[in-house]
Amino acid sequence: MIAFIGNIIWLLFGGIFMGLAWWIIGLCAFVTIIGIPWGKACFIIGNFSFLPFGNEPIDRKYLSGKEDIGTGGLGFIGNVIWCVLAGFWLALGHLISAVACAITIIGIPFAIQHLKLAVISFAPIGQTIVPKEVAQRARVANETRI
Template sequence: MRSIGNFLWFIFGGFFMGLAWWFFGILAFITIIGIPWGKACFVIGQFTFLPFGREAVSRNVLNQKDDIGTGVLGFIGNVIWFIFAGAWLAIGHIISALACFVTIIGIPFGIQHLKLAGISLAPIGKTIVSK
């Protein structure tokens, strides 16, 4: 079932949003300072191409740490990300979700786009794991 979901996702919108993530990754790599964001863009872009069977979780959940979030530097990084790329990717995912919600078959894909919109707002501190 995952394979069918990933195939349909890739054909009907996942390809374009994955390319958008990779586009912002390339832009981040052009600036030397943006390399960490660029690396994250390529990981999340790959996740965007084939999301079913995997999920994005906080790194703190994996490490079982009691600290809150990614700290001050992670917060600052997420704010910078939001200003330059996160808002645009979130808008793209929301528009794609609305297009998917038009049909009954597209509802699971729309839900996945909304999850990806949330990730695109603050990706620092997230990692992709298999379910």
């Protein structure tokens, strides 16, 4: 219930704009054909940007325990290209939004969400969004493997 209320307040006070920014950049990536992997990541992170409370970003390798094309060397190269072309601008948008939210005490949880999104803006390939409970189970499973 708290996550639901947080998401509603998030949307009403600006979260919708950054979610739309992710989706617009995702559409631009899809138009180029070669940008489809980036576009897919944009829509996944864009959905998280619309409703961040109750969900958490996690590396797919960490979640599944195995590498895939987005979590290996190609994913790294893709993230470098992404960061230069679009990631910096999305991160800047989230940082500006975080500062605006942090001005008021009640906006601090929203500022923290924007900072999480700013970090993921630099390297969205190889990331996925899961409910917090799933992310917690993945952390526990990875700790037992070490």
